[in-house]
Structure formats: C-alpha cells, structure tokens
Amino acid sequence: MNLLNLIEDIQTADPEFKDRISPRRAAIKNITSFGTKVAAAALPFAFSTLFKKAYGQTATRSVNDVLNFALTAEIAELGLYNTALGRTNLIPAQDRPAITLLRDVETKHVTFLKLVLGSNISSTNAGLSFAANTPNFDYTGNKGSANTATAPFPTVFTDYNIFLAVANAFEDTGVRAYKGQAPFLLGNQTVLTAALNIHSVEARHAAFLRRLRAIRSGAAIKPWITGDGATASGVPAGTLAGTTAAFVYAGEANTTQAGVNIAGFVSTSAAQESFDEPLTTDQVLSILTNFIKA
Amino acid sequence: MKTTTQEDLLAKEGMARRSFLKFAGAGAIAAGVVATASSCQKHGGVVGDPNAIDLGTGDIAVLNYAYALEQLEAAFYTQVISSPYTNITTDERNLLTDIRDHEVAHREFFKTALGGNAIAGLTPNFSKINFADRTSVLSYAKAFEDLGVAAYNGAGYLIKSADYLTLAGKIVSVEARHAALIRLLLGIAIEEDTIVNVSGSGLELSQTPQQVLGQANQFLSGKPLIAPNLM
Secondary structure (H helix, E strand, C coil), X not given: CCHHHHHHHHHHHCCCXXXXXXXXXXXXXXXXXXXXXXXHXXXXXXXXXXXXXXXXXXXXXXXXXXHHHHHHHHXXXXXXXXXXXXXXXXXXXXXXXXXXXXXXXXXXXXXXXXXXXXXXXXXXXXXXXXXXXXXXXXXXXXXXXXXXXXXXXXXXXXXHHHHHHHHHHHHHHHHHXXXXXXXHHCCCHHHHHHHHHHHHHHHHHHHHHHHHHHHHHCCCCXXXXXXXXXXXXXXXXXXHHHHHHHHHCCCCXXXXXXXXXXXXXXXXXXXXXXXXXXXXXXHHHHHHHHHECC | CCCCCHHHHHHHXXXXXXXXXXXXXXXXXXXXXXXXXXXXXXXCCCCCCCCCEECCCHHHHHHHHHHHHHHHHHHHHHHHHHCCCCCCCHHHHHHHHHHHHHHHHHHHHHHHHHHHHCCCCXXXXXXXXXXXXXXXXXXXXXXXXXXXXXXXXXXXXXXXXXXXXXXXXXXXXXHHHHHHHHXXXXXXXXXXXXXXXXXXXXXXXXXXXXXXXXXXXXXXXXXXXXXXXXX
C-alpha cells in the first residue's frame, strides 16, 4: 500500500481533498514519517478513519449549533408526551405515573437547554422550519399530510402500543443523536458533561419503554438494540411503520468497534447490543422531518 | 521512575504497541505516542506508589479506567449467571445473561484496544454480595450500573480523541439501558434524585474518577486503583 500515491490519486479525482482534510494534515505527515514503525496492517484502519473525517459529517459545529439541535429533539419528545397525556383514553392508569415522569424530565431538559442557550436559541431550529417555541408536529409520521394512507403511525394517539413504539423510536433517536454530537463538544467540561448527562437519561427512558412494550404486548424487543431491523424496533418489517422505524436503527447491526471484532468475544446479537451507534446530524434530521408538518 | 523515551517503549512493547496503533486511527496516532511516552507504565505497572495500580495518563488512563470498571461488572454478572439466585425466572436469566455478554464484550474490547498499555486483570472481591438472594444481587447490579453510567459521563471531557469519546458514548448508553432494566426488575422508579436530578435539571449526576474509584476499590482484592492524572 503506497499512501503517498493514493493521496495523489485522490487529489487528482478530488481537487479539494487537501482542504477537506486540512485539520488532519499533521496526521498525514505523521503517517508518512512514521511509516516504517507502523505495521502495514494498521494502516487501512487508520486511513479509513481519516476518510470518515474528511467525507463524513460536517467537520465542525458550534456549541450553539449542537445545543439548538438537541433542543429540537427534546421539544419533539416533549410534544409527544404532552399530547399523549392529554388524551383521556390512551394511557392506562397504572402507566400514567411513569409516562408523566418521562414527560417531566423532558420538560426539564428543554428548560435546561433554553437556559444554557439564552439569546442564542435558533428561530429555525437545526435547519427545520419551525420556531423553537411553536413546534408544529405530526406524530403520525406523515409530515402533516391529510392522506392517512401514507401515515406510518396513524393510531399513535389512539392505540397505546403504537404510542409506545413511537415514543421508543424518539428516545432511541435521542440517544443516537446526542452520541453523534458529542465529538463536537470534545474537551468542553461544562457542555459535554451536560450533554452526556442528558444522553444517558434518554437511554434509561428508551430501555424503560422497550421493556414496557415487551411486557405489555409480548413484542420481541429487548431493553437494548438488537440489530437494525424488526428486532431493533419491535415494529414489523415490510410495513410503512417498519420502513420509518428502520431509519431510526440504521447502522445498529455493526459488530466491529475501532477495528476490533466484537463478535469474536460474544454472540453476534450481543456484539450488536453492547455498543449503541451514533447518528449523524443529517440522519437525525431526516428522521425528525417525518414528524414535522411540511 | 527513570525517563523512558518513545523509542525505548516502541522497542519494548513491539506487537502490543502496534495493536494499539491499529485501534487508535490516524488522528490519534500522534496523541497516542505522546501519551505512551509520558505514561512510563506498562502492564499495570506502578508509578510512584508501589501499593496501588496507577491507570496512567491521558487517554490511556481513561481507557484503563473504563477497562477496570468493565472488568468488575463482567466478573459480577459472570458469577450471577454461574450461580443464579433462588427462584430466578427464565426471563430474568435471559436478561442477565445478555448483560453479562455485553460487559464481557466491553471488557474484551478495552483489553484488545489497550494492548500493552492495559492494566493487569483485577481480582474482584464480592464477599458483601449474597449471590443466592435476588434482592442482594439486583441491588448490587443497580449500584454497579449506576456507578458505570456516572463514571463514563464524568470522564467524557477528559478524553482527547473524538474516536475514543464516541466509543465511550457507544458504551455508556448501553450501561444506562442495563441500569433502567435492573430498576424495573427491582420494582423501583427508573429515575430518582440519587442518580438523576429529577427535581432539578433532569440531568444524570455524573461522578469524577476520584469519586468512582473510591467506590470501585471496595470490590477489589489486592492493590487499589489510583488515577492521579485523571483530575
């Protein structure tokens, strides 16, 4: 493998390559001068990381970008719980305290993020066309369309099991969204720690909802995410709902972490479950877009 | 401890050093070399205090910190499954077996990733736990999981590599899932003010490495873990 030639080839195909990897030029320099000391086998992974950084999600996002993005996700979750709790015949009496707790904690997250953002709250949250304080959601997943035949979750506020499935998808999306934003907050003790402290709470919520679904309806779903299909979402594949849910779990079948084959230690499903995967900003937005009136 | 140059370490650690580089990725190579050169420790060796296991410096220290906690958790659940508590249900056994496998996956991941920079295998001391009693087992499971979440959250900002930070993030949410499930098995609220500031910000209460190690060391035989560089 000749790295220098490869870089030149890429430079020919993509004149902006060096600009894309600009912050990483020092790393490339290190690869070349370090070459003799690094086993050849180590290079493919090292290089693939470099590519991910160059061509993956946008190189930098400000702290305010991240916080506004988080606020969007939290407002979406809060609206779901508030609407559900407002329906008299949706949530069984024995589950109301738990769902109310989830709602209350999401309310606190929204309050916290608004407090931290102060005057930096975006009026076009994370690029979505609604103001932070006037969300306009369609929790049937139909982008506000009146055509119910195209709605993945038409009974979200009349069928408790469907409501739980949608809430579950929102919480898991929240977990994956915060995880994907964390690198933008690298080393920021205050904001990164706060984001991590919300991230784990979202994961607690997700696991609770998953367990509740398994107990209530016998859904073949665990508190942790198994693979990327119906075993991850508990929603039947081949349906509109299944197709929508599949986006939420894209990439969760991964069993290789930092070049280490986790399935070499445990079963494939345990290898998938033991690491939750991040979603990029764009992946999260493409999920949320389904639930926002166009 | 005498000063050890980067070349000395590379020569001594050979393949282990290479496997770490394989894990580290391009962006982290330079940082990894610096961390190794300044850590002056290998194979759980001791720096300064001969009566303790020093986790090291930089990202290596954070990874060893995680490796230590995962060793504890994996050992705990391995014992839970090999000697199940009285009247364990099939459902509970399946869930706890999953958790054991996740913790084993985490432990083995860190061991492989750290290579020659890993601390030694630890010897847990679970003498306080009554493995025949459901409440005892699940209460300690809750304690370990909540501690794990608080530990990863509290150490995140100390991580210098974005790749490591993402990896820690991938693991901590799984620990939080475990914590929530254990709480449901115990029949208690999924969140309360001792672990999540429910009545205030709604944020998890993260803990510093110093706070966490004080608790983790109670479950270890032999030398305690110290992390003077994780402040």
